[in-house]
Amino acid sequence: MLKISNLTKRFGGLAAVNDVSVTFEAGKINAIIGPNGAGKTTFFNLVAGAMPPSEGSIEFQGMDVTGMSPDRIARLGIARTFQTTMLFDQSTVLDNLIVGHRLRTQSRLWDVIINSKRLRDEEKKCRARAEEVLDFVGLSHLGNRYILDISQEERKRVAFALAMATDPELVLLDEPAGGINPEETENLAALIRKMVAHGISVCLIEHKMDMIMSLADKIMVLDHGEKIAEGTPEQIKNDPVVIEAYLGSDEDVEA
Template sequence: MNEQPTILNIAGVNKRFGGLQALTDVGITIKQGQIYGLIGPNGAGKTTFFNVITGLYQPDTGTFELAGKPYSPSAPHEVAKAGIARTFQNIRLFGEMTALENVMVGRHVRSKQGVFGAIFRHKAAREEEASIRARAQELLDFVGIGKFANRTSRFLSYGDQRRLEIARALATDPQLLALDEPAAGMNATEKLALRELLIKIKQQGKTVLLIEHDVKMMMALCDRLMVLEYGKPIAEGLPAEIQSNKAVIDAYLGGSH
């Protein structure tokens, strides 16, 4: 069986904030179609590494490749154009827009008509807008909230707002979907629905990078995991390997796991 191509390959990432060394020689390799998890105790550097990958923080050192091509994590919008879409720990929707409009905003990163087309509304611009609207509806249906397309997003339930954020990220046609604690604040039913959605996304051939504190969910869902502690990788491998790794048990999982 042929090995899946590498989607994300990052090496030698270091990041310092003043006197704090937040990341030390961190690297990651993710294959197409994987759900890859980052775990570790609070303050381990997971979100810092996430923010470096997605352009919110500038690394002090590091090499970055997406689908075999170098990319520069210089700014979030440039990273989005390169093919990485992300969500945040805290929900960041346009609260007064409808669910459909929120997803359409995400889709506009792939728009070809630009400001001129938006102003003058020529035929090509109108056709593209209709295509964006149709794709946005498809994605709402895919994540399970299609019936709420015209509902103002701030009136959606918490779990549905999380789904909407994922739909908006998918609207950019990413090569890598980066999700920062998508299950935060969810109840057990919502977490189960999220897990099923992530499996659907994987079955569509998408690649997912996931931070999540629910260790049980991560072990069941992820193809591979990396564990960070104090900004350094202490283990990487299959879930079963991580569960039996003494360094991980001592640093993070504990005897009860």
């Protein structure tokens, strides 16, 4: 589904991602781990088209998407969750989803001025889709609540719903369990499994090792921009190179 070949991104003299090649299969949960500054976020930025690579290529479902704009990549089926701080606090959950979805639909200014049938049809579709994804993430009962009034876990579910609204094939999750407690983390892991059960492939960056180890089918470990290991959770846990990379940082692979 996603084939990365010799991907490199340099910022001045620093190779934030350095000659990384990896393949992620459809229908799986793939995790990217590594100490702080390892290049995980940069890797995601490259896949989502937020920045062009210095070298290497990205193939999605057999198509070369290297250097494509984020819009085009999103339309091809790669969605990314945004930080919950990107939600509109003073709007309702449903409005956040409708606006998020509308930003990706077709109506032009002319349609708005004449309140065209296309516009009205699109609005209806966006609302229906918003209600559908809200139900999927288990928040139907909160559609009319303000973002300000819901919990951090619920906000994370809204962020997932936003990504789901575009009907993606692959979802990139950047630290989905950051800032929530162990029980909420388990709930969110269940939601990620549900996404995969519905045919969506997942790629996530996460620091919470217990979550990764129980959730991921495959883990890629980055350190100083380079891929130092790749394998199942069991293989990664016991890999001396990985343990060494984490011992040299303030993080713990068994944590």
